[in-house]
Every structure is written in structure tokens, then in C-alpha cells.
Amino acid sequence: VVDATGISPEEWTLWRAFLRSHARVSREIDLQLQRDAGLAQGEYATISAILESPRRRLRIGEIAEALGWEKSRVSHLIGRMEQRSLVAREACADDARAVEIVVTPEGRRKQLAAVRAHAAEVRRVFLDHVSPDEREVMTRVLRRVIDELGSTGQR
Amino acid sequence: VVDATGISPEEWTLWRAFLRSHARVSREIDLQLQRDAGLAQGEYATISAILESPRRRLRIGEIAEALGWEKSRVSHLIGRMEQRSLVAREACADDARAVEIVVTPEGRRKQLAAVRAHAAEVRRVFLDHVSPDEREVMTRVLRRVIDELGSTGQR
């Protein structure tokens, strides 16, 4: 059964559930991070991405790629985070155009303060509702979605 | 295998894929809607939700619930959409506190202009990568996530 758009009701249901679940879950995570560490979700994600990178430093474009965001968004965010002394910009040795972002002790401290409660919250609002089998299916599908879109649309 | 947070690497991978896929997919949808109809994703979703409701009219809180957003966000959005003559506010007969939002002919026209291309885009960036079996699993999981969070967190 499909309508004039070629999409079945069951498919629309999935699409809506995807959008709505993200909005609701993202909201809960934001509240928890703000409460426990005074960090926005994007700030936490940025710090974590940098700390988990091999050299503990990432360029603007690499952060954008990791998070699926636009470069200008990351650039503004880093600016605000730098004002708050959560990260610092450092010149890149290889390429004078590039900038490497590192996490300051203050940024690391805040991330540490949040990580336990954050993990618990991610579990509570999302992971607790996914069985191991379901997890495998979902990871496979979402990775496929990400990979098909590639790295286009940067700004 | 788990770390100090009690969350396994496989679970983190799913969580990250969820956030990243949403960011990327949402971005593509936004671009298409802006290009084909001059509508933002939230505007399109709002109009569609209203048109699909039984009486073709929805209150602010109902829109917020349907989309998983905060009421104040919807209120501001409706204000901007009203300026652009996409929707109109009408007094609610049952309850003088409430407002019912209806779609104007102009709003309906714009939504119609976008719906085919939008459906094709949703298919291209998301649904095409989900088999029927996978669709059932994902819908079940995401609905569980939504239902567990309930309607809390409205503002």
C-alpha cells in the first residue's frame, strides 16, 4: 500500500518516529548535561570527539565531519567555547590554513564531571530500550544511511 | 565489554550513529524543502501535522507533542508562519485559553508543491536504506523510546 508519493504508511511511521525520537531524546540529554556540567550537548560532543582522537586534537573540518555538522557551525561553537576556556586553537604544523583544536584542563574537568551522569542518561532514554539484536540491526542501518550521504554539504 | 560508564563500545557506536545520521539526514531534507518550496523542515512538519489531523486544526500543545518540541518553540514558529500567511490562529470554542491553528490556502499550496520532491528525498536519504524487516525493528525500538519518555519536559 502506497500513496501518491510512493511511500507506504509504515514507512512514514518510521520516518516520523525517527524525527520525533531524536527531538525528545536530544532534549533530555541537553537538560542533563546542562544540569550536571553546564555544558550543551554540542559542547560535550565536541570535547569528547577531540579527546578520543589519536593525537587529542582535531581540526574544524574533522569535528564537523565527526558530528555531521557544517563547518561554520563548528567555527562559531569553538569561538564560544574558547571564550569560556573549554578549548584552545593552536596553529597546525603541516598546513598553515588549518587550526587544531585542543581541550583545556578546564574543558577536560567539565567533561569528566558530566560523563557518568551522561552515560546513565543515554542508557535511560535510549540504550535501555534496545536489545542486542536490535542494536545490531539499527547500527547497520544508520551506518548505511550515513555512508550513502558521504561528506557532502559542508559549508 | 564495558567501560567505567557501563556502556559497551557497540552501544556507544549506535548512539553516535543515531546522532550523526539525524544531523546529516535532517540537513539534506532542509535543503530540499527550502529549494522546492521555500519551507523550513519545521514549517513543513507543522503544516503536515495539522492537515493530517481529524479536524484539520491543532492546538499549540498538540503540535508540540506531535513533533516532540517545546511549546514556546512552536509558539514562535507559528508567529512567523502567520506573518507569512502560511497558517492562522483561531479561537477555540471549547476552551478560551487555547488557540487552534489552521493552514491557509497559501500554506496548503506550498505544502503541495513540496510533497512529491520531499517524499523522494526522504526515500533517497533514509527509507531506501531500510529493508522491510529492518523497518519493523527500528519502528518498534523508536516507538518504545518515545513512549518511555512520555510527554514530560514541555515548556
Place this chain on the structure above:
DNA sequence: GAAGATTGAACACTCAATCTTT
């Protein structure tokens, strides 16, 4: 007092243009 909704200020994101280095 609670529910439905709105408001304004502060904060965040997008878009297009720009700058520098490759």
C-alpha cells in the same frame, strides 16, 4: 494553583561572502 499559550532577551545556527594558504 494548574493548564494553555505568549513574550522578550539571550543564545545558537545558517547562509553567503571573505580571507589566507595551498
Place this chain on the structure above:
DNA sequence: AAAGATTGAGTGTTCAATCTTC
């Protein structure tokens, strides 16, 4: 010219306070 990044203006979102009706 392309890649990496930044900027400023315009637009959108959040937070807390407020208003009216139930």
C-alpha cells in the same frame, strides 16, 4: 582555483517570566 577556516547579518531556539482562563 580549491581547501580550510572565519565573519557578520539574519533567522531560529531556549529560558524564565508573564498573562489569561480553567
